[in-house]
Amino acid sequence: QHERISILGLGAMGRALAGALLAAGREVTVWNRTPGKAGDLVARGAREVSSVEGAIDASDLTVACLLDDASVRETLAPVVQKLADRTLVNLTSGSVRQARELDRWLKEYGVRFLAGGIMAVPPTVGTEGAFILYSGARDLFDRVAPALSPLGRPHWVGEDPGFAALYDMAALSGMYGIGAGVDHAVRMLHAEGGDVETFKREVLRPWLEQMLPIFVAGADVSDTVPDEYNPEMQAVGLENILAASGEAGVPADLAGHLRASLWRMRRAVATAG
Ligand code: NDP
Structure with missing residues (x-):
């Protein structure tokens, strides 16, 4: 069942989705507001419709x-x-509230609805690491997941239709946080005359690979500092990084992630004292 799938939207992501489904042998129909965006999808077997x-x-x-x-x-x-009485899956990114309201609206019309969030970029759709978050009725997910599995591993995150967006947006925030840190790091390196490529390959990447599992495992919402870390030592460490950034002349607004950590450490020191 669900071997025939229609895609609304042929932006970079819609085209990648359609391509992955075609590659898996699904019968794919595509529509885009502006015609002529189907590219090679039609040559690969997709049917383009105008409405x-x-x-x-x-x-x-x-x-x-x-x-x-x-x-x-x-x-x-x-x-x-x-x-x-038909099934609609929305893989458009949005807020949690938007997803819940869309669900409510569609249910009034008897639409079987699943909300989704794509944990991939167009070139990685359908590849090993790609996964798609879904939220909504579990039985609907179970029926739809096999059809959409060529896009990426289907992963259900709950009955609440807003949860796909919630997990998606939170994961993106984590990603952008790392991105901000990486950006800040290479700018410091460059400003002081270091070789950015060597730094990335020999230091930044292995260091992040060592620390990422520790960061993710230790993340919580309590604002406490693990016993083995002296908050005063952490605060001094953060001040050192900020000083190095200042000496390199890298704009302080790029160091927001460091300031937030420093603020937490100073608070922990104050509370302990
Ligand atoms: P694009 O900007 O490439 O494409 C946008 C699409 O939306 C086009 O098909 C455009 O049609 C259509 N569109 C815009 N406004 C309207 C409208 N008012 N009515 C009908 N169609 C409209 O974006 P992407 O394809 O990259 O992204 C699509 C979704 O996928 C987004 O929600 C994005 O967050 C999500 N996503 C994208 C990722 C990425 O890396 N690209 C990663 C994960 C999720 P037209 O051609 O007529 O303008």
Whole structure:
């Protein structure tokens, strides 16, 4: 079941999704607001239709991957009645509240709805590490997951339709935090005349690989400092990094992640004292 799948949206991600489904032998129908974006998908066997209705009609399962929540609403509003008793999976990123409200709206029309979050970028869709978060009714997920598994490992995160977005946004925040740190690091290196490529390969990457599991395992919401770490030592360490950054002339606003940690350590020192 669900061998025929329609994709709404042929941006970079929609095209990657359609391509992965075609590669897995699914019958794929595609629609995009602006025509002519199907590229080589049609040559690879996809059928392009000129209306959203046509896309919904063509398949057992419709997947939306558009810019944002507003574009999903705008696209579905004129055809929502047509989706009654059909399955819609939304892989458009958005907020938790948007996902919950979209779920409520679609359920009023009898749409079987799953919310999703893509933990991949277009080139990694369908590859080993890629996974897709889904939230909504578990039995619906169980029925839909095999059809969509070529996109990436399907991973259900709960009945609450907002949870796919919640896990997605929280994971992205973690990623951007690392990104900010990496950015800050290479700028310091460069400003003081170091070789960025050597630093990345020989120091930054192995160091992050050593520390990432420790960071993730130790992350909690308590703001406490593990017993084996003296908060005063941590505070001095953070001040040293900020000093090195200042000496290198790297803008202080790039060091926001360090300041937040420093603030936590100073508070821990004050509380302990
Ligand atoms: P693009 O900007 O490449 O494509 C946006 C798509 O949305 C286009 O198909 C565009 O159609 C369509 N669109 C925009 N506004 C409307 C509207 N009002 N009505 C109908 N269609 C509209 O984005 P991506 O494909 O990269 O991303 C799509 C979704 O996937 C986003 O929610 C994104 O967050 C998510 N995602 C993307 C990742 C990535 O790395 N690219 C990673 C993980 C998730 P048109 O061609 O007509 O403008």
